Amino acid sequence: MAVRVRIEDVAEAAGVSMKTVSRVLNREPNVREDTRVRVQAAVDALNYKPHPSARSLAGHKSYLVALLYDNPSPNYLMEVIAGVLDACETQQYNMMMCPLDFGSPTFMNAVESMIAHSQPDGLILTPPITDAPALLKRLDELELAYASISPRKQKQCMGVAIDETRAAFDMMQHLVSLGHRRIGHIKGHPEHGASDWRLQGYRDGLQKAGIPFDPDLVVDGEFSFESGVRGAEKLLQLRERPTAIFAANDDMAAGVIGVALRLGLRVPEDVSVCGFDNTPMSLQIYPPLTTVHQPSRDMGRIAALELLTAIRKRDAGKMLQIPYTLKLRQSTGPLG
Amino acid sequence: MAVRVRIEDVAEAAGVSMKTVSRVLNREPNVREDTRVRVQAAVDALNYKPHPSARSLAGHKSYLVALLYDNPSPNYLMEVIAGVLDACETQQYNMMMCPLDFGSPTFMNAVESMIAHSQPDGLILTPPITDAPALLKRLDELELAYASISPRKQKQCMGVAIDETRAAFDMMQHLVSLGHRRIGHIKGHPEHGASDWRLQGYRDGLQKAGIPFDPDLVVDGEFSFESGVRGAEKLLQLRERPTAIFAANDDMAAGVIGVALRLGLRVPEDVSVCGFDNTPMSLQIYPPLTTVHQPSRDMGRIAALELLTAIRKRDAGKMLQIPYTLKLRQSTGPLG
DNA sequence: CGTTGAATTGACAGCGTTGTCATCTTCGCT
DNA sequence: AGCGAAGATGACAACGCTGTCAATTCAACG
Incomplete structure (x- = not known):
């Protein structure tokens, strides 16, 4: 060498x-x-x-941002990671991965210890870690900058999000325009803001179409395939079956399609199904899933860029909203 | 603070x-x-x-291992990452992510620049980067330690692998035991050793069962869902259709199932389908996919552990082989 | 052309650790 | 007790960079 x-x-x-x-x-x-x-x-x-270490030692900076996550979706994470790495590269920064157990009683200890050991200059938070009050409070105390991706309280922090409520509303418009009036919804994980926003969009869509809200048509879920299966089993066995099911994410939508096929229902002729996120899988199931494209990589990049700028300029940074896209595919259609 | x-x-x-x-x-x-x-x-x-930087500066070590990847599968990567992080944590090491473009003419430049910039103490290589001769040669020159996950040439380096040929052979035994004699295979990406091993297992399985090898039943693929679709279209439209298709990974198998359903075929009654890897998706499609479980997280952990030990002891490290598991599910069955 | 303040540049002392090498102990043996 | 070798400890100079602050250059103006 x-x-x-x-x-x-x-x-x-x-x-x-x-x-x-x-x-x-x-x-x-x-x-x-x-x-x-x-x-x-x-x-x-x-x-x-x-030499990164020399820079860091002399400059009292670590040139490190930590990506905190406890998210079961590898697709989502890898996209975010790619975006963050993109942004870091341009600024000579490094990213460190911090898998965390959000629910655990030792959550804060794990974070404290990571911070003490690695001394990151800033953090990037992903859902649901964006909404841990104890964490946010501590970061403020430490005066450690952080950017949040899709946090619940968007007024109060820097980061990036899409208008999920509106996206869900748009999806509902799509279903309504196909003639559906009995539309089921499977909610996401209660800890994620996305679940609330998407439910809200669902309700807004009903209201706009003049369809009364029917609590029987909304069931709990937790963003996992299995919870989608359970939700679908409830919804598809109602006396008066919904003609469309809007699952709060793609994994659950895949579960719905599986159940529908197992019950001998055709998708979309007997029941339309749609999801949210536009995961690769949404194209890999049959029929291809109608969904909302969430630009996760861009969100990762933008969050990191905001964070790095804030670190450099020592300012607050802002919350950016970026556009989403509806992906209309074959899992939704008029009743056949 | x-x-x-x-x-x-x-x-x-x-x-x-x-x-x-x-x-x-x-x-x-x-x-x-x-x-x-x-x-x-x-x-x-x-x-x-x-203080990590002070340690690193004074000790002429970076306490960093770099994970090199150019792998389209987020699931696989996130598992490997989790394993590597596990191992690093115990040894006060950090991991840095290095997404690379394996085919690109600037591949080596990107690696050189990463190494020069970050000065990792060692590298972890994932397929297909495990098999870049120029890279391996350069690493030897630099006397930089590396561990490979599932490399082609396992005699010559430290790392970890499973016996993919044998796993594929076992899968063939399973299909044969269900009564299948006309079994198709969709190959993986030619750059990956896994493609060759799995094909070899397929051939070994045929031979063991006394079934002659029919080149028409083996089609090209590249591990992507779409290539699985293309492969299935060829195989399922042969005059004499195979009764089972062994795709070299789960993504392609999902493509096969999609095509089968589109053609009005039942799985597994009309055609059995199996894959390889046991991705989460393999459970999320309908019917659930018969596949081989590859313990990617353990492989990541073990590779990192070997590497860190080798770095500390300044020795060569060895190639470990760990067990796989067959996951027999509903996508395979006797002809119905 | 001299003066003044701002813009530009440089000298040098850290930053917090480890490597090197010298010193001081300890222990076993005569 | 005396001696040598091995073991344990410490003093101090790196490591490669940036912060601080002083020195120099420049531009503008009277």
Whole structure:
């Protein structure tokens, strides 16, 4: 392994001091344009990379953001991760993964210990960890910046979200436009804000169409395939069967389709089914699932970008809302 | 945020020098037992955590392992990640994620740049990156330790694998035992060793059952759902249709089931379908998929453990083989 | 052309740990 | 007791970078 190129070598090559190279590298102000160019050229020529530990030690920063998660969906997480890594790369930051057990009594201990050990400069929170009051309080105490993805209380923090209520409402409009009036809903995990928002969109959709809300048509779920199966078993065996079922996510919708097929029902001729999230699986089941595309990768990227900017500028950052897309596929249709 | 406890504080509390504390922390030899106990007590009392960057800077180690991947399966990756994180935690190591584009002409540049920037103490390679000759050669040059998960050439490196050929063979035995004689196979991505091993198991199974190999019954695939769809379309439209299809992974098997249903075939009454990997999806489609459980999380953990041990002891490490399990479910059965 | 304040640059001391090497103990043996 | 070797401990200089603050250059103005 070749000897490491140090900032000193770059400084010499560019004919400036180490400190000036440091300034260029960290995009600090008060460097003349021609100096900046000259230094950058030397950096490129020598293919210099600052030593992360040295930077961190001297600069009292870790150049680390921690991604906290307790989310059963690998698809969702890998998308978020890809987005966060994207953003980190551009800013010479690193990401560390922090799998956590949200419900556990040792949750806060695990977080404290992670923070003490790794000293991240900021955190990215994913649902449902976005909504742990004890955590948020502690982070404020520590003055540790964090960005939340789809948190419940969006007024109060920086991060990114989509308008889930409106997306669910749009989905309902779609079902109504196909002629459905008896529409069932399987709720998501009660700890996730998404469950409430999607339910709200469902109710808004009913109201807009002048359909009275029927509590029998709304059943509990928890975002898992199995809970979708259970929900579908309840809904599809009602005396007066719904003609469409809006599951609060794709995994549950897949469960619904499985049950429907098992009961000898055709999808969508006998019952329309739709989900939410646009997971890869939604295209891999038969029939392909009508769903809402949630741009998770972009959300990861944007959350990380917001966070890094906030860290650098030491400001508060804002909550961004980005667009979703309805994916109308073959699992919904008029009654056949 | 409280002031950081430093090694100096611990040294003072224990009445020894910083260096001695350092020795205790790093389990170095030549410390008297009573000193070790006293120092450890001080460490615990002060809840001291060494500063990772300082350690890294002074010790010329990064305490980082890099996980290299270019694998389209989020499930697989998240499992491996969970295992690797498990192992790292016990050894005060960190993991960094390195998404890579295996086919790209800039592949090696990306790796070089990652290594130069992050200076990991070791790498964990996942398929198909396990089989990039240029990479392996370079790592040897750099004397950088790496552990491979399911690499092609298992004699020559440290890591972990399952006996995929035998697992595929077992699956064939299962199909044969159900009475199938016309069994199709959809191959995996040609860059993955798994594709070859699973095909070999398929052929071994045929041979064992005395069934001649029919090239028409083996079609190309690339581990994606869509390629499974294409493969199934070819196989299920042969004049003489196979009664069972063994897809080289679950995603493709899901594609096969989708096509079968679309063609009005019943699974498993008209055609049995099985896959490989035991992804969560294999339980979420209808009917539930017969498959091989690959213990990815354990494989991640074991690979990381081997790697960390090798780094510490500066030795070569070995290739471990761990057991798989057949999951017999409803997508396979006798002809109905 | 000198003066002044702002913009730019540099010298140098840390940051918190470990490696090196010197020193001090301890122990076994004569 | 005296000696040598091995074991235990400590002093101190790195590690490669950034923060601080002083020094220098520059631009604008009277």
